[in-house]
Amino acid sequence: MTLETPLLTITGVSKAYGDVVALDNVSLNIRQNEFFALLGPSGCGKTTLLRSIAGFEDPDVGSISILGPDSSTPINLLALPPNKRPVNLMFQSYALFPHMNVRKNIMYGLQREGLSKEEIAQRVEEVLVTTGLTDKASVRPAQLSGGQRQRVALARAIVKRPRLLLLDEPLSALDRKVRAEMQIELKRLQHEVGITFVVVTHDQEEAMSMADRIAVMHEGRVQQIADPVTLYAQPANVFVADFIGSGSLLHGTASESSFSAYGSTFPCHNPDHISGGAVLVLRPEDVRVTGVTSTDNPLLVGTIIETHFYGGSSSTSVRVPEVEDVIVASHPGAPQHHVGDQVGLSWDPQTAVLLQVHP
Amino acid sequence: MSTTTPTSGRGAARRRALIGRTVFAGPGLIYITAFMAIPVLLVLVYSFFQRGRFGGIVWEFTFDNYVRAFEPVYIQVFSNSLVIAGTTTLLALLIGYPTAYAIAKLPARWRTVALVMVVLPFWTNFLIRTYAWIILLNSEGPINSSLVDAGIISAPIGLLYTPGAVIVGLVYAYLPLVILPVYASIERLDRQLVEAAGNLGASRARAFFDVTLPLTLPGVMIGAIFVFVPSLGNFVVPELLGGGKTVMVGNLIRDQFLEARDWPFGAVLALFVISLLVILFAMQAAISRRINGTGKRMSSRA
Numbered sequence: 001m002t003l004e005t006p007l008l009t010i011t012g013v014s015k016a017y018g019d020v021v022a023l024d025n026v027s028l029n030i031r032q033n034e035f036f037a038l039l040g041p042s043g044c045g046k047t048t049l050l051r052s053i054a055g056f057e058d059p060d061v062g063s064i065s066i067l068g069p070d071s072s073t074p075i076n077l078l079a080l081p082p083n084k085r086p087v088n089l090m091f092q093s094y095a096l097f098p099h100m101n102v103r104k105n106i107m108y109g110l111q112r113e114g115l116s117k118e119e120i121a122q123r124v125e126e127v128l129v130t131t132g133l134t135d136k137a138s139v140r141p142a143q144l145s146g147g148q149r150q151r152v153a154l155a156r157a158i159v160k161r162p163r164l165l166l167l168d169e170p171l172s173a174l175d176r177k178v179r180a181e182m183q184i185e186l187k188r189l190q191h192e193v194g195i196t197f198v199v200v201t202h203d204q205e206e207a208m209s210m211a212d213r214i215a216v217m218h219e220g221r222v223q224q225i226a227d228p229v230t231l232y233a234q235p236a237n238v239f240v241a242d243f244i245g246s247g248s249l250l251h252g253t254a255s256e257s258s259f260s261a262y263g264s265t266f267p268c269h270n271p272d273h274i275s276g277g278a279v280l281v282l283r284p285e286d287v288r289v290t291g292v293t294s295t296d297n298p299l300l301v302g303t304i305i306e307t308h309f310y311g312g313s314s315s316t317s318v319r320v321p322e323v324e325d326v327i328v329a330s331h332p333g334a335p336q337h338h339v340g341d342q343v344g345l346s347w348d349p350q351t352a353v354l355l356q357v358h359p
Numbered sequence: 360m361s362t363t364t365p366t367s368g369r370g371a372a373r374r375r376a377l378i379g380r381t382v383f384a385g386p387g388l389i390y391i392t393a394f395m396a397i398p399v400l401l402v403l404v405y406s407f408f409q410r411g412r413f414g415g416i417v418w419e420f421t422f423d424n425y426v427r428a429f430e431p432v433y434i435q436v437f438s439n440s441l442v443i444a445g446t447t448t449l450l451a452l453l454i455g456y457p458t459a460y461a462i463a464k465l466p467a468r469w470r471t472v473a474l475v476m477v478v479l480p481f482w483t484n485f486l487i488r489t490y491a492w493i494i495l496l497n498s499e500g501p502i503n504s505s506l507v508d509a510g511i512i513s514a515p516i517g518l519l520y521t522p523g524a525v526i527v528g529l530v531y532a533y534l535p536l537v538i539l540p541v542y543a544s545i546e547r548l549d550r551q552l553v554e555a556a557g558n559l560g561a562s563r564a565r566a567f568f569d570v571t572l573p574l575t576l577p578g579v580m581i582g583a584i585f586v587f588v589p590s591l592g593n594f595v596v597p598e599l600l601g602g603g604k605t606v607m608v609g610n611l612i613r614d615q616f617l618e619a620r621d622w623p624f625g626a627v628l629a630l631f632v633i634s635l636l637v638i639l640f641a642m643q644a645a646i647s648r649r650i651n652g653t654g655k656r657m658s659s660r661a
């Protein structure tokens with residue numbers, strides 16, 4: 001944790017469309033040069049937040065400010081029209097100008113800054129090289145593939161060298177393979193150009209693999225802001241635990257050092273002194289598949305419904321009659337059991353996270 | 360043997376699609392062929408023959424009708440008409456574009472109301488609407504009297520029976536034909552493109568001229584053609600509001616068929632207007648393709 005002043009400060013921003021609350025008291029800070037992800041299911045307000053930063057939506061209340069170029073005084077962004085904000089947005093649909101070729105699309109933002117012809121030409125050529133678009137420079141967007149369009153949109157935004165680059169689901173339109181390549185390329189670009197990135201995504205793996213910090217959003221509210229590891233190991237609430245990673249949730253009641261659910265009582269680690277309605281989060285890597293005898297001392301007993309072998313490791317999905325979620329255990333090596341086998345499940349009480357359920 | 364079986368997958372599907380398309384397109388195609396293509400063909404044929412004494416055609420081949428169309432008096436009528444139709448088009452665009460833009464920015468339920476109001480005049484008789492302009496424009500009419508009352512002019516001025524009156528009447532008649540296609544193109548324009556321009560540093564005016572205007576140009580051109588061509592061919596407005604002093608191509612064509620009984624010459628004049636229409640539409644299509652960068656779409660899809 002550093003104490004430097006954040007680049008972007010969002011404080012208490014709310015926005016409603018009629019009855020739909022798109023943003024509900026959102027506050028977050030974005031640090032200089034970080035790769036920040038806004039993660040949440042579709043409709044949780046991610047686009048609305050980006051559009052508010054870029055100036056295309058007016059929050060009902062709250063403030064958004066960015067550090068000035070001298071890095072000392074914050075500038076009130078909400079007072080500036082979109083074209084005066086030192087922020088660039090890469091639109092979810094790319095929004096490339098169909099009547100301009102790739103080079104003109106990229107040049108457009110620099111021309112608006114009134115730079116010299118030479119500087120514009122030089123910067124455009126540079127960014128064409130960085131994004132691998134040199135041979136597409138005189139082609140119209142209609143003649144490009146999805147991945148190429150995405151790169152033009154990115155080039156058009158980064159060529160402006162904004163303090164803050166906002167990317168709205170930049171990779172969602174791409175197929176799996178191209179997406180993986182692009183994730184790496186985005187990371188590389190961020191290092192190369194030294195711009196602060198805010199990436200919106202609904203794909204938790206994407207956020208986890210790319211971002212320095214992630215804000216998880218749900219129904220217009222920020223649920224938790226943390227680095228990927230913390231988010232996974234210490235989810236702040238049930239929504240985050242469920243949304244991040246592939247854990248199974250046990251619903252029950254907590255008391256000082258035990259958790260009761262489905263007629264059984266399990267030992268548990270309860271550092272927050274939760275009591276009443278609670279959820280126990282079981283991550284696949286924490287769950288062990290055991291025998292069913294009393295010497296094995298299983299915590300739950302169920303039937304294997306699926307096994308997967310991934311080469312180096314495998315996963316076993318177990319259906320426990322009372323539990324809604326299928327419980328998944330992962331372990332190194334090949335599967336040890338077969339579909340249909342009766343097995344026991346156990347876990348280390350220290351590793352399973354206990355979360356309060358708010359009624 | 361199998362090559363002739365019609366059940367072989369793709370061939371049959373294609374045939375079914377073709378039959379389907381013919382069934383749906385059929386009535387429209389027949390209608391257009393019967394009432395559009397055949398008359399145009401007749402006009403084309405007439406234009407190469409000689410006039411009958413009391414109308415009709417004498418079947419003796421000649422190019423005279425075409426030669427005659429280039430006589431100075433007709434050139435004058437043509438250039439007159441082009442100026443009047445051109446001015447009408449320009450004015451209609453200058454009024455129609457902002458109107459269409461404003462309508463497209465209205466909340467959804469007001470948009471429909473506004474569009475109905477735009478086409479409302481079409482539900483009353485064209486002649487009646489044009490006569491109303493006579494009342495408005497004549498020397499005792501409300502325009503002249505309010506100008507006199509306001510002290511802007513001392514005596515009524517001649518508004519009626521001028522080319523200006525003809526233009527006013529034509530703009531009024533065809534304004535909806537500009538507003539509708541322009542509205543459609545503004546409505547269809549991806550709002551995010553304008554936002555993207557703003558995000559890249561363009562002021563609102565700049566974004567309008569760099570993005571909105573070029574991308575709505577195809578609609579603008581359709582609107583322009585919809586006004587220009589019928590203005591050229593209109594003969595009611597020049598007669599009623601121009602007092603017969605302003606002769607336009609439309610009047611000339613009408614006179615050839617109904618008064619001079621010179622069908623072949625009328626046919627030549629009509630063909631000029633039709634050719635102009637075809638050329639304008641071809642230009643519109645070419646420019647739209649260029650603007651959207653879809654000119655080579657077929658090859659890039661391969």
Ligand SMILES: Nc1ncnc2c1ncn2[C@@H]1O[C@H](COP(=O)(O)OP(=O)(O)O)[C@@H](O)[C@H]1O
Pocket residue numbers: 017020021022040041042043044045046047048049
């Ligand atoms: N212009 C708008 N008018 C009405 N409702 C909107 C508008 N924009 C967004 N919303 C609503 O606000 C919520 C958040 O939308 P959005 O920010 O686009 O979510 P996300 O990008 O996370 O998918 C959704 O319920 C959406 O339907």
Ligand SMILES: [Mg+2]
Pocket residue numbers: 043046047048092168169
């Ligand atoms: Mg979105």
